[in-house]
Structures are given as C-alpha cells and as structure tokens.
Amino acid sequence: MSENKVFMIFQNTADAQPFISAFAQENPEATLNYQPGMVRIEGLGELGITQEVVSEFAGRAVDLQELHLTLISLSGNIDEDDDYFRITRH
Amino acid sequence: MAKKLNMRKRYELLTRGLGWEPTYQSKDKVFAQEAYEGIKITDWSKWEDPFRLTADAYWKYQAEKDKKLYAVMDSFAQNNAHLNLADASYVNALKLFIQGVSPLEYAAHRNFARLARQLSGEGAQIACQMQSIDELRHAQTQIHTISHYNKHFNGMHDPFHMFDRVWYLSVPKSYFDDASSAGPFEFITSVSFSFEYLLTNLLFVPFMSGAAYNGDMATVTFGFSAQSDESRHMTLGLEIIKFLLEQHEDNLPIVQGWIDKHFWRAYRLLGLVAMMQDYFLPESPMSWKEGWQIYFVENAGALFNDLGRYGLKMPKYHEIATAEADHISHQVFGIFYNYIHAAAFNLGLPSEAKMNWLSEKYPDTFDKYYRPRMEMWAEMAKEGKRFFNMGLPQLCQVCQIPMGFTEIAKGDPMQIAYRVSEYQGEKFHTCSDGCKTIFDYEPAKYVNAWLPVHQIFQGNCGGAAVPDVLNWYHFHPEDGGDYVGSADEARWKAMKGEAAAPEAAQPTQADAA
Amino acid sequence: MTVKCIQGEYPSVHMDSVDRFHGNQLVYVGWDHHTSICTANAYPLPPDMPFGALTEAVLPSVLAPHPDFAHIDWSKVEWLLDGQTFTPDMAKSLKDNGVGHKSLIRFKTPGLNGYQGTGN
Numbered sequence: 001m002s003e004n005k006v007f008m009i010f011q012n013t014a015d016a017q018p019f020i021s022a023f024a025q026e027n028p029e030a031t032l033n034y035q036p037g038m039v040r041i042e043g044l045g046e047l048g049i050t051q052e053v054v055s056e057f058a059g060r061a062v063d064l065q066e067l068h069l070t071l072i073s074l075s076g077n078i079d080e081d082d083d084y085f086r087i088t089r090h
Numbered sequence: 091m092a093k094k095l096n097m098r099k100r101y102e103l104l105t106r107g108l109g110w111e112p113t114y115q116s117k118d119k120v121f122a123q124e125a126y127e128g129i130k131i132t133d134w135s136k137w138e139d140p141f142r143l144t145a146d147a148y149w150k151y152q153a154e155k156d157k158k159l160y161a162v163m164d165s166f167a168q169n170n171a172h173l174n175l176a177d178a179s180y181v182n183a184l185k186l187f188i189q190g191v192s193p194l195e196y197a198a199h200r201n202f203a204r205l206a207r208q209l210s211g212e213g214a215q216i217a218c219q220m221q222s223i224d225e226l227r228h229a230q231t232q233i234h235t236i237s238h239y240n241k242h243f244n245g246m247h248d249p250f251h252m253f254d255r256v257w258y259l260s261v262p263k264s265y266f267d268d269a270s271s272a273g274p275f276e277f278i279t280s281v282s283f284s285f286e287y288l289l290t291n292l293l294f295v296p297f298m299s300g301a302a303y304n305g306d307m308a309t310v311t312f313g314f315s316a317q318s319d320e321s322r323h324m325t326l327g328l329e330i331i332k333f334l335l336e337q338h339e340d341n342l343p344i345v346q347g348w349i350d351k352h353f354w355r356a357y358r359l360l361g362l363v364a365m366m367q368d369y370f371l372p373e374s375p376m377s378w379k380e381g382w383q384i385y386f387v388e389n390a391g392a393l394f395n396d397l398g399r400y401g402l403k404m405p406k407y408h409e410i411a412t413a414e415a416d417h418i419s420h421q422v423f424g425i426f427y428n429y430i431h432a433a434a435f436n437l438g439l440p441s442e443a444k445m446n447w448l449s450e451k452y453p454d455t456f457d458k459y460y461r462p463r464m465e466m467w468a469e470m471a472k473e474g475k476r477f478f479n480m481g482l483p484q485l486c487q488v489c490q491i492p493m494g495f496t497e498i499a500k501g502d503p504m505q506i507a508y509r510v511s512e513y514q515g516e517k518f519h520t521c522s523d524g525c526k527t528i529f530d531y532e533p534a535k536y537v538n539a540w541l542p543v544h545q546i547f548q549g550n551c552g553g554a555a556v557p558d559v560l561n562w563y564h565f566h567p568e569d570g571g572d573y574v575g576s577a578d579e580a581r582w583k584a585m586k587g588e589a590a591a592p593e594a595a596q597p598t599q600a601d602a603a
Numbered sequence: 604m605t606v607k608c609i610q611g612e613y614p615s616v617h618m619d620s621v622d623r624f625h626g627n628q629l630v631y632v633g634w635d636h637h638t639s640i641c642t643a644n645a646y647p648l649p650p651d652m653p654f655g656a657l658t659e660a661v662l663p664s665v666l667a668p669h670p671d672f673a674h675i676d677w678s679k680v681e682w683l684l685d686g687q688t689f690t691p692d693m694a695k696s697l698k699d700n701g702v703g704h705k706s707l708i709r710f711k712t713p714g715l716n717g718y719q720g721t722g723n
Contacts, residue, residue, distance in 0.1 A: 005392045009295060011314050036375050037302030037310050038295070065143060068151045069158075072298075072317045073291050075389050077396070078325060080142065081097045089396050126609050273607065421641075428641040459721060463639050466718040470668065481644030481665035484631040484707075494641040504638050504722025508707060510685070516617055517685070517705040519631065534615040535606045544619045544629065547647040 004089045006076035007042045016070035018057035022049040038072055047076070048086035101142035106135075109212045121210040127273035130338035134211030137333055140325035148220055152227065152319075159231055159315045166308040167238050176304040176372045178243065178582035179573045183297070183370040184236055184309060185245040185435040190262045190362060191293070192232040193253035195316075197266045199225035201277055208274045217326050218278075224319040235312045242585070243578050245434040248564045252434060255551070256563050257542035258362075258426075260490045264539065265359045269352065271535075275334065276348050282327030284352035284405070287393070290320055291385040292378075293363050300371040328393075335400035342401050351531070353405035354524035358489035364419035365426065368448065369440060377451035382415040407524040410499050416452055417498055420460040425494045427467065428479035432556060434565045436573035439464050439471070459504060476572070482543045486521035487536055488528050493521045513537060621704040628704040630697065632657070634666060635711045639723040643707065654700050655693035657708075671715040683709040 008023060010016040012034065023041045024032060030043040041047060055062045064085045076087030095103070112120050124131070143151070165171070175181070202222035206215050240246040253259045269280035298313035331349075334341045364378040386408075394404045423437070430437055440448065445464060448456045470477050483492035497507045509526040511518045513533040520526040529536045545551050552562025560567070568577040583589035606613035621628050628650050633643025644665050648657075658677055666672050682689050684700075685707055691700050702708065717723040 003392055003395045005388055007389075011318075035296075035299045037299050037314065065147055065151065068141075068143070068318055068322070069154055070314075070318065071321050072314050073295055073324070074321050075392065077328070078141065082094075089392055122609060127607055273609075421638075424638070425641045459723075462719055462721040463723040466639060466670070466723055470670075475668060477639070477668050479640060479642075479644070479665060481646065483642040484633070484645045492642040494638070496638065504636055504717065506633055506635075506638060506642065508633070508643075508686075508709070510707065514617070516620065517703075517707075519705070519707065531604050532606045534613050537615055537617050540618060543645050547627070547629065547645070548619075548623045549625065 004045045005042060006045065006047050006074075006087045006089050007040055008047060008074045008087065009038055009040045009072040010067075011070045011072060012037055012039050013070060018054045018062060019049065019067050019070065021057045022054040023047060026050065026053055045090055046086060046088045048084060051083045097142050101139055101144055104144045105139065105213055105216050107212075109210070109215075117210065121208060123208040123274050124210055127275050128344055129273075129275045129334060129341055131211075131334075132337055134214070136336065137211050137213040138329055139213050140217060140329040141322045143220070143322070145216075152224075155315050155318060156227070156231070159311050160234075162311040163235055163238070163308055171305075171307065172239060172242055173585060174305040174307075178578055179436070179438070180304045180306065180370065180372050181239055181243045181578065182245075182435040182437060182573065183301075183366045184239055184306075185243075186362065186366060186370070187309075188232060188236045188246050189249045189252050189256070189434065190259050192229050192236075193250055193259075194262055194266050195225050195229040195232065196250075197270060198281060199223075199229060201270050201281070205274050205278060214330070217329075221282075221319075221323055221326060224323070228316040228319070231312045231315065235308050238308065242581065244566065244576075245569045247566075251564050255542075256434070256565075257429075257485075258433065260540065260542050261362065262359055264490045265355050268355060268535075275330075275344075276352075278327070278330050279334075279345060279348040280352035280356075282323055283331050284349055285356040286320060287324045287327040288353060288386065288390055288405070289356050289360055290324070291389070292360055292381050294320060295385065296376045296381040297363065297367055297371075299375050300367065300373075303373045303375045304371055331397065331402070332400070335397075335402065346402060347531075349402070350406035351528050354407055354411075354522075354528065355489065357411050358486075358491060358521075358525070361418050361422045361491065365422040368419035368451075369423045369437065369444075374447065377448075378419045379415045379451060382412065387412060406527070407522075410522070410524065413498050414495070416455040417459075417496065417503060420448075420452075420456070420463075421494050421496065422491075424460075424463065425483070425492050428477070429483070429492070430572065431478050431570050432560060434563070434569040436571060436576045436578060438573040439468055455503070482546065484519060485541050485543050486525050487518045487539055487541070488520055488525035490539065490541060491521060493519065495521045619705070624704075628697075628702075628706075630657075630702060631705070631707045632662060633707070633709050634669075635709055636722040637669060637671065637717050639718065640666060640669060643709070648697060650698040650702075651696045653694055653696055654691045654702070657697075658693070670718065671712065674715055675712050679713060681711040681713065683707075683711075 010020055020039055023030060026049050027043055027047050030041050030047055033040040033042065051062065051064050054064065067085065074087055076089045079086040079088060199222050202218045202225060206218040206222055209215055209218065236246055253263055269277045294313055294317040298310050301309040301313060331345060334345050367378045367381065368374065394402065426433060426437055445461055467477055486493050493506060495507055496503050497505045507522055509520040509522065511526060511529055511533065518529055520529055546559055552558045573579055580589065624647050626649065627647035630646050630648050631643045632646065634640060646661055682691055684702065
C-alpha cells in the first residue's frame with residue numbers, strides 16, 4: 001500500500017550526493033529510483049537524515065539547509081532542526 | 091555561554107514581532123481582503139512556518155543557486171550546446187514553456203506580493219514575500235536561459251505579448267486570472283496547493299528529466315533550480331490548508347470547494363504538459379500516464395489520507411482525471427495537429443518508433459483509438475492533403491481549451507463531451523462536468539471570459555483573416571506549421587552540417603492557406 | 604452562488620452577447636464520432652440564412668477533407684439541436700428552425716463512423 005508514502009527528489013549531482021548517500025544509509029528500507037538528471041528516494045511513513053551522517057559523506061560540516069540547493073521535490077510533512085531533517089506521514 | 095537556540099526558536103525570533111497594531115486605521119481596513127471570502131482566522135500565532143529558512147539563509151542559498159545556474163548557462167552558450175540536443179523538434183517544448191509557463195511565473199510573483207501585503211500574519215507575510223521573489227527569479231532565469239535558443243529558433247521572440255492574446259495561451263492565462271481575481275485565500279489555495287502541491291511535480295519533474303534525456307542541460311538546470319524553490323512553495327501550500335482547517339470548522343467547506351475547483355482548472359491546463367511530455371520530447375523517459383500515477387494517484391492519495399483528519403476529501407472529479415490519463419495527451423495533440431497553422435511552434439506526426447513507444451505506454455488506448463487517427467492523417471498528408479482544421483473551434487467557457495475532450499468516463503471515448511448551462515438567457519458551453527460545475531457555481535464570473543474565438547468573430551483581434559490575427563499575435567509566418575519543412579528544421583540541418591544554410595524561412599503557413 | 608466581492612456586486616458583462624457579432628449569431632456544429640476533427644466548430648452566421656446553406660456551403664469549408672464527408676447521405680443524417688433530436692427544414696432559416704445564438708447542432712451519420720470505423 002502506498003497510503004503513507006513519502007519521497008524526496010534530488011538532482012543527481014555531486015553537490016547532492018552527500019544527501020542522497022545519507023538518505024540511503026539512514027533509511028535502509030527506502031528505494032532509490034534514478035531518472036535522467038534526478039533521483040527519487042521513496043519510503044513508507046518516514047525518511048530522515050542527520051547532520052552527522054551528511055557531514056561524514058561530504059567530508060566537512062554541512063548545514064542541512066544546504067539541501068535546498070539540490071532538492072527538486074518532496075512529499076510529506078517536514079520536521080527539521082539543526083541536527084536532523086525528516087519528512088513523515090503516518 | 092548560552093545554549094544555541096534551536097531552529098524553530100531562531101526562526102520565530104527573526105520573523106515574529108515584526109508587525110504592529112495599527113492606531114489611526116482599523117485593522118479591518120488595513121487588511122481589507124482578509125475577511126470577505128468568509129474565511130475565519132482566530133489566531134495567526136498558530137501559523138507553523140513551512141521551512142524555517144531565515145532571510146539571511148534564504149539570500150545565501152538563492153544567490154548560490156543563481157551562481158550555479160548562470161555558470162551552466164554561460165558555458166552552454168559558449169559551447170553552442172544547443173547542438174547537442176537529440177533533435178531540434180525538442181525546442182518546441184521550450185517554445186510552449188516560454189509562451190505559456192514563464193508569464194505565469196511573473197503573474198505568481200505579482201500575486202504573492204499582494205498576499206504578502208494583504209495577509210495579516212507575519213509568518214505568512216514572510217513566506218509569501220519570499221515566494222514572490224522566487225517567482226520573479228523563475229521568470230527571469232527562464233527568459234535568460236531560453237534567450238539562447240531564441241537566437242537560433244523561431245517562436246520565442248515575444249512571449250509576454252503572445253500570452254495576452256493567443257488562443258491557446260488563454261488557457262494558462264485564464265486559469266491564473268481566475269485565481270488572481272479571487273481573494274487572497276482562494277488564490278493561495280489555488281496556486282500553492284491545488285497547482286503547486288498536487289500537480290506541479292508533473293510539470294517540472296518528468297518534463298525536466300525529459301530535457302536531460304534530450305541533451306538540454308540548460309533547461310534541466312533552470313527547471314530544477316526553479317523546482318528547488320517549489321519544494322518550499324509546496325510546503326507553504328500544505329501549511330496554509332492545515333492552518334485554515336485548524337482555525338475554524340466553517341473554513342472546511344470553503345476550502346474544499348476551492349480545492350475542487352482549482353484542481354480541475356489546473357488539471358485541464360496540464361493537458362498542454364501531457365502533450366509536451368508524450369509528443370514533444372524526441373526521447374521520453376516517462377509517459378504522462380506514468381507521471382500521473384506516481385505524482386498524482388500515489389502522492390495525492392497519501393496526502394489526502396493524511397488530510398482526512400481535517401475532514402478534507404480528494405478533489406471532486408479526480409477519478410475522471412485519472413480515467414482520462416489514458417487519453418489526454420493524444421487528444422490535446424489532436425487539437426494542435428488540427429490548428430498548428432495558427433500556433434507559434436511546430437509539431438508533426440509521431441514516427442513509427444514513437445508510436446510503438448506510445449502503444450507500449452498506452453496499451454488500452456493508443457492502438458485502438460489514436461494510432462488509426464495518425465495513420466489516417468499520414469495517408470492524407472501523403473496524398474498532399476495534410477489535414478488542417480480551417481474553421482475555428484468551439485471553446486470551453488471555463489478552461490478555454492477547444493472542446494476536444496470526450497466521454498471517457500461514460501465509456502464513449504470517441505464522442506466529444508458537450509455540457510451546457512443557461513444563465514440570464516444565454517447558453518454557455520463547457521467541456522466536462524468539472525468545468526460545468528465551476529461555471530454553475532459562479533456564472534457571473536465566467537460570463538466575463540475573453541474567449542479568443544469569439545473575440546476574433548467580434549472583430550477585436552486585428553482582422554477577420556487568419557494571417558491578420560496571427561500578425562496581431564506578433565507571430566511570424568514561419569513560426570507555426572509542421573516541423574517537417576519548417577524554418578527551424580532547415581536551420582537545424584544547416585547547423586548540423588546536413589544541409590546548406592537556408593536562404594529564407596520557408597513559409598509553412600502557406601501550406602495551410 | 605453569487606461571486607463574493609470586497610464591495611458591491613460583482614461586475615458581470617456578457618462578453619459574447621448576440622449584439623456584439625455584427626448581425627450574426629454564433630452557431631456551433633459538431634460531427635459525432637469523428638474526433639479527428641478535434642472539436643465542434645464555431646461559425647458566425649446570419650439568423651436568416653437557410654439551414655440548407657449550412658450543409659451546402661458552411662460545413663464543407665471545414666469538414667470536406669474528411670474521407671467520410673463525400674459519402675454523407677444528408678437525407679439520412681440524424682440531427683440534434685441543443686440536445687434534442689430535430690428534423691431541420693432545409694429551406695427555412697436558422698432562426699425559423701429554432702437555431703439561436705450559441706446553439707449547438709450535432710449530427711450523426713449512421714454507417715459512417717470515422718476512419719475505419721474507429722470514431723476518427
């Protein structure tokens with residue numbers, strides 16, 4: 001069932017890679033769907049990332065709001081703070 | 091040392107307390123548009139900010155986005171990267187984009203500035219102000235990006251003039267004018283929720299991915315750069331709906347009515363995008379129907395499941411829109427095939443490979459209904475009798491699209507659907523139950539519609555003959571017609587070294603005359 | 604439902620009232636189950652024009668290219684005027700046949716159901 005599906009779509013670029021990798025690692029149930037120029041990350045109920053993991057992938061301290069630079073679209077309710085970003089639908 | 095404030099607290103400190111209580115005018119007069127629609131707001135402080143992006147962060151990230159975009163555009167121009175396109179016929183999608191979408195971005199900029207002024211809650215004011223600036227950025231970056239194509243291809247020379255006059259551009263224009271001429275809450279429900287949240291993914295996501303697939307990296311970049319703002323806009327759309335429903339139970343039927351109306355209006359408008367998606371991209375990564383399934387059926391299904399706690403239901407006639415997903419792109423293509431001599435872009439019958447792709451993507455409808463039509467038109471063209479519709483179409487009073495949609499939900503998909511209403515002794519024709527319901531609810535509004543066909547007959551569009559009207563639209567004679575034999579095709583072949591440079595543009599219009 | 608306004612009544616102008624068409628009235632004519640002609644077409648026509656001129660002059664100007672058109676037996680055509688079946692008197696005017704401003708005339712051609720019977 002897709003009743004509580006949430007998704008994030010990013011440009012498939014180097015700048016977006018730390019975010020994409022973090023979503024993949026921190027949400028093992030999520031699926032990554034690649035289309036030309038973009039990737040759609042889908043999950044059920046919730047998808048989230050932490051600043052720590054994104055920074056690790058980037059090799060520097062990342063401000064999570066940098067995701068605005070490469071985010072294409074999303075679906076779900078946003079819950080964010082300095083150290084995490086989540087979209088939920090329960 | 092004091093603990094750093096969390097994001098929510100920081101945002102509140104930066105965005106709240108910016109307003110004041112007026113002293114020499116009543117608040118009702120200062121925010122005169124806020125109450126007349128019947129919406130009841132009891133406490134603006136309950137507003138939850140969508141994305142806690144403070145002004146300093148907003149400017150920083152927007153500047154960064156523009157810097158990246160302009161770097162791509164510069165390198166695109168320097169490298170003549172338009173030569174990397176899969177085929178120049180692809181550019182016709184950009185023509186429709188600059189003619190029909192970019193003016194909407196500008197109109198959105200103006201309207202969100204109005205909302206930033208007319209809504210009295212500070213959080214909403216700031217969100218609307220940022221969106222107003224975003225929309226202006228979109229219009230500008232689209233014009234800049236597409237100006238490179240304008241040097242090499244037809245039809246992109248005067249989009250804002252065309253937008254106010256051209257028969258097919260009255261479709262996006264009338265949709266937006268409908269929202270703009272409503273109150274602030276109807277406008278934001280229409281544009282931020284019904285259009286941006288429910289449907290804008292269908293415009294920007296598969297279509298821009300299609301641009302990538304066809305080698306148009308400049309458009310991908312502006313498209314995705316605009317879409318990165320869209321995530322914030324969609325979140326604003328969702329927040330406004332939740333906020334209105336939480337404020338007062340009397341708001342529910344009003345909001346539901348607006349969602350129903352503007353879903354249908356925006357969906358009808360997206361018929362143009364369906365055609366672009368299935369017929370204008372030489373290589374298509376995803377069909378309109380697949381996009382509809384992912385971005386509407388699944389996504390909106392989950393969303394309304396979520397919003398059900400407020401009593402909100404899926405927009406009226408959504409199941410008809412889903413049933414039409416098998417037909418809509420083919421029907422809109424058919425309309426433009428009939429009238430391409432009066433358009434400022436080119437199209438052509440799909441190739442055999444493209445038709446096979448359409449058969450695969452539309453197994454229930456393409457071979458049964460639409461392939462025979464293509465074959466008939468191909469036969470006529472082969473005999474030198476390419477079919478043009480030399481009359482002017484009956485238009486829907488509400489969506490203003492030529493009345494070419496059919497009785498799909500009634501199981502008669504090859505019969506045009508006709509709906510009619512009587513108002514003050516005059517008949518008003520609509521294309522569907524969706525458009526008729528909208529007309530019947532506010533007939534006094536829709537009798538004011540400026541229907542391009544009727545305006546031509548009334549003598550208000552530069553003359554009675556088609557060339558006079560096209561001249562009044564600021565079309566050049568070589569802007570329309572079939573792609574094969576067009577000035578753009580000739581130029582493309584010359585650019586690719588496949589033919590000599592054309593002496594002059596070929597008058598494709600003459601074929602139709 | 605009346606349109607909600609900031610003040611007063613919503614200004615409402617009938618943009619297509621019959622007086623704006625220079626003595627003509629608008630008539631829409633659509634051919635059922637022939638969707639390769641994408642819509643009914645709109646024609647500004649004199650109300651005193653005989654109905655027969657519609658089939659002899661007006662419709663051929665748009666519909667003649669369709670392969671079915673030449674095969675139409677006009678005596679067998681089934682007509683709908685504003686949703687009601689009717690039998691036009693070809694010699695009488697549009698007006699005397701009950702065709703008004705913005706009337707929709709539909710016609711069916713039994714046996715001719717579009718290209719290869721597909722409704723095109």
